[in-house]
Amino acid sequence: MEVSHKKSVLITGGSSGLGFALSKIFAKNNFDIYWVSLYEEEMDSAKKMLQEEFPNIKIEYKQKDLSDINAAVEIHQWMKSKNKRIDILINNAGFGTYGLIQKIDIEKELKMIQLNVLNLYQMTRLFLDDMIAYDSGTIINISSNSSFQPVPNMSTYAATKAFVTNLSRSISEELKYKNSKVSLITVCPSAIKDTNFKKEAKMEKVKTFSGLATTTVEEVAKDIWKGYQSKKAFIVTGRKMRLLYAIRNLIPFRIQQYMIRKETALING
Template sequence: MDTKKHALITGATSGIGYELAKLLAKEGYNLVLVARNEENLRQTAAEMEQFSSSIHTHIIPVDLFEKDAAQKVYDKTTELGITVNVLVNDAGQGEWGRFIKTELQREIDIVQLNIISLISLTKFYLREMVERNEGKILQLASSVSKAPSPYLSVYAATKAFVLSFTEALSEELKDTNVSITALQPGATDTDFFHKAKAENTVTYKETDLYSAEEVAQAGYDALMSGTTIISPGFMNKTQKVMNTIMPDSAIAANMHRQMESSMKEEGRENSSHPASQRERNSINSKKEGVNGDY
């Protein structure tokens, strides 16, 4: 392993991004960690260097909700003379709720983060990878990439974009030594549901969520092998097959049931109730500063 190789990971301080950073560190990649909170980045960088004494880390505190953020990331790596051999576009958020009731600016911000920043970083680093004829990119798509999702309509649409974008680029790159991979995880036990205000959904309350570790491992393996699409987990794969058979209207109806609130009684969303173990774990993680920025 050439220890001069660098991997750049967005959303690197929590969840799937954090676990992917760990895997890359253990394989000897120097890391460029990108997130909003500088303190969390410094803590994550210190942790990553404990996994391998042969690597070094760079941190770039930047808010990828901002229009010029991706350019700032690219300019910084250029200034440092860093060649990015692996790009992981992990940062992403969603917003739960009926579209007519959610805030427009919040959803515009989600499009900026999930699509515009991802496109921009891909453009900047893919050009260099093709010129070198070497490199790998991992894009965080989702199991909802091909599932119209009421209550998560904008998020699901952004992930549909990510999947289509990745598949198209994979075809463009087929005559090169550069690969691009879309990771389509099912519902995963990260801070996503809390930031999306989706803690009361049927999916979050009643589904066995995948762990960030198992999703990251599947994504890492696919990234290294150059696989175009990876859907971790048996149930996730099964649902993906079903989605290719079912009409979109049936998929949307199924997702409606999964994403509606499990709090059936009027006003229960705001009532006090005992926290589940999953919720307690999330609260504890936040207090410890483990959950990160995207």
């Protein structure tokens, strides 16, 4: 495989929301960019927008539903067919569901588990093997603050993100024990107010998006970039969320759960 000297990043769900905000930062830092997302037209217009500002970087994309079984194998093959070694993989694509578990469409939840858990797992395994072979590279897995505790009304989503946080932090420890130059960064954002996530999850009227720790897509992307540069293994994004995370063990579990219930309740609901 040819080793390219120009750095490159593969971002799932890179053409919108947090993925696009990250793409802007990586473009500014002269990375070539590869995207995988659901909608070709969206990627095409996002590419035009970014390329206008950063004409010297390469942007390529592939349309793929990452909740398809073995989508990760296809994406891995796609990169191999380009003889391209990825410096950074960002497993960002993901969505949420909202409501009492018995009221949520089971097919939608199975799709979410396939995307948030199984695809992320398989992407991590496949690209990690390559990175370990070269003893170089970084995987950034986007989890959530929902992974820290039980989250009523988001039971399955919170469980998918608990998987992401525990898998990613454990692998990161394994890499550290081996003194590997490969790193895995776990990112836990709180509610981001300006992405499609809340619309997709039918959460527009949920209090958390106007709550205490609400953040913006720019703040989250900036924190991730800063954390990557300073070689952090675990990033809680947003100033207010970091403060809450630091003091959470001082708050009794019942009070934490009361606060979470309020956060995930409907406005006027």
